Amino acid sequence: MAIQQFEHGKMTLEQFEILLDTLGTNFDSWPKMKQAEARNLAQTLDGKRLFRGAQKLEMLMMALQSTPQSTSQSVPESSSESPLVNSAVTPCDTQKEAFLEKLADIPRRYQQNSAHLTVCNRMTLFVTQALAVNSDGSRLFSPQRLASQAAAFAAVLAVGILVGITPEETPTGSGEIDLSETWFVASSDFELGE
Amino acid sequence: MPNRDKADDTILVARVCAGDSDAFRLLVIRHGARFRMLAMRFTFDQALAEDVVQEAFISLWLKAGKFDGAKASFTTWFHRIVINKCLDYKRKRQFSALPDGYDRADPAVGPEVKLAADGASNRLKTVLSALSERQKTAVILSYYSGLSNQEAAEVMQMNIKAYESLLVRSRAKMRKMLMAEKDDLFAAFA
Known part of the structure; x- marks a missing residue:
């Protein structure tokens, strides 16, 4: 965003400052045409001061990201695998795993409101699962299948409407057909003579 | 792969909604540590962060029906819950004391x-x-x-x-x- 503003002209110290906050202190990741200018500015007294400030911030953020406390370790995803089975367990890990066990115990300690187990929820579950990707990559109700069904439905509907609005030739001038005239014709065949 | 994970999270929440504690456990194992860390960054207090995340997971267990997979992914939705709870706690509580575990020995x-x-x-x-x-x-x-x-x-x-x-x-x-x-x-x- 800030980059477009400074595409032309010589970079000022203020622009250098904004770009430092936007792009960071690694000039290699800056736009190529700005890299040389930025490096030159970083050599000036004020530029150096700004650069050092930005570097301080990056170092602080990185130091905290890499501390053991902030490192999120991968945990087994299967419910059958307990996270407590790691071989090299530190006190930090134990604390974290104890906390996870406490969380996993929530269903035992808190009763779900039965109102949640409504037909609607069960339907949501069914539909969600039906739309999910199967292990073989196929979908029960893929968008393509749903679209083709919708198209077929629309086509049948359109044909029905067209047939409905087509004027029909009527045997009578009034335009009314008395279907009841032929209702009992066939039954006369079965009449027994007296 | 990330899409698959998101889809799985959505199904897991739907199963939680239907009272499936195994699905809940899976969500805890998958995301619990991450949200604990996030809350710690907000509160700088481990005990408070754990309280916040526990409360968020209790809400998930009791009110999973509020999640709408069409509007947002589970992680986006749950980030919002945890962050809002952190901010609520912060408004209620003053952080005058050092965080728990500040001076605890860590042999690792x-x-x-x-x-x-x-x-x-x-x-x-x-x-x-x-x-x-x-x-x-x-x-x-x-x-x-x-x-x-x-x-x-x-x-x-x-x-x-x-x-x-x-x-x-x-x-x-x-x-x-x-x-x-x-x-x-x-x-x-x-």
């Missing part, structure tokens, strides 16, 4: 690393406290949540441009604060 970490980490943690706390809640949230989401800027913007219900500009302003403010400090304080990280 060397003393000099621990000292540097504690120093950095305190410095970060000071710097972050100078930011507004929105700026602080943007910084924490950007550096510690593992979310992309787009996802972080969704968590904060902002467009990406506004989020990035908020992030730049936050970084500028933090940088100016750090520039005012003495250079030698950072020797530990050099």
Whole structure:
């Protein structure tokens, strides 16, 4: 965003400052045409001061990201695998795993409101699962299948409407057909003579 | 693969909604540590962070029906819950005492690393406290949540441009604060 503003002209110290906050202190990741200018500015007294400030911030953020406390370790995803089975367990890990066990115990300690187990929820579950990707990559109700069904439905509907609005030739001038005239014709065949 | 994970999370929440405790356990194992860390970055207090995340997971168990997979992914939705709870707690409580476990011995970490980490943690706390809640949230989401800027913007219900500009302003403010400090304080990280 800030980059477009400074595409032309010589970079000022203020622009250098904004770009430092936007792009960071690694000039290699800056736009190529700005890299040389930025490096030159970083050599000036004020530029150096700004650069050092930005570097301080990056170092602080990185130091905290890499501390053991902030490192999120991968945990087994299967419910059958307990996270407590790691071989090299530190006190930090134990604390974290104890906390996870406490969380996993929530269903035992808190009763779900039965109102949640409504037909609607069960339907949501069914539909969600039906739309999910199967292990073989196929979908029960893929968008393509749903679209083709919708198209077929629309086509049948359109044909029905067209047939409905087509004027029909009527045997009578009034335009009314008395279907009841032929209702009992066939039954006369079965009449027994007296 | 990430799409598959998101789909799985959505199914798991639907199963939680139907009272499936195994699905809940799986969500806890998958995301519990990550949200604990996020809450710790907000509160700088392990006990409080754990309370916040526990409360969020209780809400998930009791009110999973509120999740709408069509509107947001599970992680985006749950980030919002955890962050809102952190902010609520912060409004209610004053952080005058040092965080729990501040001086607890940690045999896994060397003393000099621990000292540097504690120093950095305190410095970060000071710097972050100078930011507004929105700026602080943007910084924490950007550096510690593992979310992309787009996802972080969704968590904060902002467009990406506004989020990035908020992030730049936050970084500028933090940088100016750090520039005012003495250079030698950072020797530990050099």
